[in-house]
Amino acid sequence: GDSVTQMEGPVTLSEEAFLTINCTYTATGYPSLFWYVQYPGEGLQLLLKATKADDKGSNKGFEATYRKETTSFHLEKGSVQVSDSAVYFCALRPSNTGNQFYFGTGTSLTVIP
Amino acid sequence: DVKVTQSSRYLVKRTGEKVFLECVQDMDHENMFWYRQDPGLGLRLIYFSYDVKMKEKGDIPEGYSVSREKKERFSLILESASTNQTSMYLCASFFSGRIHGELFFGEGSRLTVL
Numbered sequence: 001g002d003s004v005t006q007m008e009g010p011v012t013l014s015e016e017a018f019l020t021i022n023c024t025y026t027a028t029g030y031p032s033l034f035w036y037v038q039y040p041g042e043g044l045q046l047l048l049k050a051t052k053a054d055d056k057g058s059n060k061g062f063e064a065t066y067r068k069e070t071t072s073f074h075l076e077k078g079s080v081q082v083s084d085s086a087v088y089f090c091a092l093r094p095s096n097t098g099n100q101f102y103f104g105t106g107t108s109l110t111v112i113p
Numbered sequence: 114d115v116k117v118t119q120s121s122r123y124l125v126k127r128t129g130e131k132v133f134l135e136c137v138q139d140m141d142h143e144n145m146f147w148y149r150q151d152p153g154l155g156l157r158l159i160y161f162s163y164d165v166k167m168k169e170k171g172d173i174p175e176g177y178s179v180s181r182e183k184k185e186r187f188s189l190i191l192e193s194a195s196t197n198q199t200s201m202y203l204c205a206s207f208f209s210g211r212i213h214g215e216l217f218f219g220e221g222s223r224l225t226v227l
Contacts, residue, residue, distance in 0.1 A: 032212075032213045032215075034215055034216075036216075036218075041221075042220050042221065043117075043119075043203055043218035043219050043220040043221045044203065044205075044216075044218040045218070046215045046216075046217075049213070049215055051212075051213040089155070089156070091216075093213075093214075093215075099144045099161065099163050099207075099209050101146075101216055103155055103156045104155060105153065105154065105155035106155050106156075
């Protein structure tokens with residue numbers, strides 16, 4: 001069945017460090033792929049998305065590229081800030097169903113000054 | 114912008130109490146979801162609804178029920194709360210008419226059952 005696997009945390013980085021959070025997926029066809037962010041005490045917000053192979057989603061300095069050949073959608077940021085401390089979720093929406101989403105277990109990021 | 118509003122951010126209830134968690138969205142989305150979030154387990158789907166009065170069980174429906182009497186409102190009910198239902202509850206909605214549409218989430222309701 002459809003599923004998402006993302007790297008386990010927690011991840012702790014110093015400010016201005018490079019961030020990668022790995023995400024791989026299992027799905028038939030061409031799912032839509034998403035990264036959501038959850039700041040402390042809040043719900044999830046969409047960070048970025050990509051809807052077809054080789055698409056790059058970007059927002060707030062974060063990027064992720066839809067790699068069909070490796071079934072991956074890794075999240076990257078070149079220089080993290082303390083304000084990026086949050087939990088990040090990778091998710092997919094299958095191409096062949098209308099109303100289901102599948103989430104990874106989340107990766108907690110802490111950025112220290 | 115889509116707004117998904119959960120009526121209570123924090124609740125404390127006692128074992129055996131009936132608990133209602135309310136969720137309202139303002140963008141005419143036909144699909145609404147209730148998730149439970151626990152450390153290390155990510156998001157787990159409790160129930161979802163794709164239309165008024167329609168409901169489907171998710172992965173962990175035991176101990177929960179839902180109500181969708183109006184399109185904009187989706188309620189989660191704990192008939193008899195237990196301590197293992199202490200958790201963060203997230204409501205979400207989306208419009209399936211957008212092929213690549215995303216889920217919109219509320220801010221969450223943190224429930225503690227004593």
